[in-house]
Amino acid sequence: MSVTVFTAVSLNGIITPARGSTGESLIPWLALPPEILEWKREARRRHDVVVVGTGTALTDDPTLTSHALPDHPAVRATLDPRGRLPRHARLFDGSARTLVGVTESTPGDYMDFLAERGVEAVTAGDGERVDLRRFLAGLAERGLSRVLVDGGGILNRALLTEGLVDRLHLLVFPAVLDAGSVNLFAGSGDLARFRLEGVERIEDYLLLQYFTPAP
Numbered sequence: 001m002s003v004t005v006f007t008a009v010s011l012n013g014i015i016t017p018a019r020g021s022t023g024e025s026l027i028p029w030l031a032l033p034p035e036i037l038e039w040k041r042e043a044r045r046r047h048d049v050v051v052v053g054t055g056t057a058l059t060d061d062p063t064l065t066s067h068a069l070p071d072h073p074a075v076r077a078t079l080d081p082r083g084r085l086p087r088h089a090r091l092f093d094g095s096a097r098t099l100v101g102v103t104e105s106t107p108g109d110y111m112d113f114l115a116e117r118g119v120e121a122v123t124a125g126d127g128e129r130v131d132l133r134r135f136l137a138g139l140a141e142r143g144l145s146r147v148l149v150d151g152g153g154i155l156n157r158a159l160l161t162e163g164l165v166d167r168l169h170l171l172v173f174p175a176v177l178d179a180g181s182v183n184l185f186a187g188s189g190d191l192a193r194f195r196l197e198g199v200e201r202i203e204d205y206l207l208l209q210y211f212t213p214a215p
């Protein structure tokens with residue numbers, strides 16, 4: 001099992017222009033070069049599944065399918081132990097294999113809804129939050145062991161805190177955003193050290209690839 005956190009981040013470590021707004025709105029604002037978007041799609045294709053947190057699924061309403069090719073269908077996942085996602089969320093549009101991390105406490109009507117839509121529920125723990133280690137193990141049991149986490153900040157921090165981040169891939173864009181918005185690793189936590197394994201430059205953008213050193 002391997003987990004790569006992949007995020008587009010400002011020069012001051014922020015991933016969305018304002019709290020509650022979508023990071024996707026940065027794409028037209030930055031006039032992001034097409035090569036960058038393709039680079040992101042390529043990164044997704046090197047993984048078995050793309051995972052986002054509940055906050056990202058609620059704010060962005062993503063499909064997580066833009067990287068799909070005829071011979072490489074998208075597989076997408078989110079966490080939603082409290083059944084907060086609306087029934088009309090695009091993740092439930094049936095266009096790709098979809099998994100949702102839930103717990104023993106997830107409301108029964110939501111579990112029924114997921115089953116009706118053909119969404120695979122991955123039960124991980126019994127609390128209000130998904131047990132991330134068990135969730136990742138559940139994905140691996142289903143053949144999805146190379147995991148790309150596409151945010152947001154709370155999920156990134158939770159994975160880091162649990163020692164579950166193997167790689168950190170950052171697209172650094174040339175802008176400073178409101179520091180009160182969502183940080184790449186939102187919330188407090190221990191210091192974490194990475195090692196650089198790759199740097200690429202496309203115009204004003206830096207693509208930085210880090211890995212977590214063995215303890």
Ligand SMILES: NC(=O)c1ccc[n+]([C@@H]2O[C@H](COP(=O)([O-])OP(=O)(O)OC[C@H]3O[C@@H](n4cnc5c(N)ncnc54)[C@H](OP(=O)(O)O)[C@@H]3O)[C@@H](O)[C@H]2O)c1
Pocket residue numbers: 006007008009014015016019020021022023024052053054055056057059060079080081082084128129130131132150151152153154155156158159182186
């Ligand atoms: N720039 C980029 O590349 C990029 C990429 C992705 C997202 N974003 C932006 O990030 C923002 C959303 O980030 P966010 O930090 O608010 O939310 P998030 O990380 O996407 O989702 C966090 C939520 O996931 C749920 N969750 C369930 N189990 C969890 C666990 N074990 N650990 C952590 N979370 C768990 C929690 O929901 P409950 O509160 O219901 O418990 C938690 O609040 C959006 O604005 C989005 O546009 C930017």
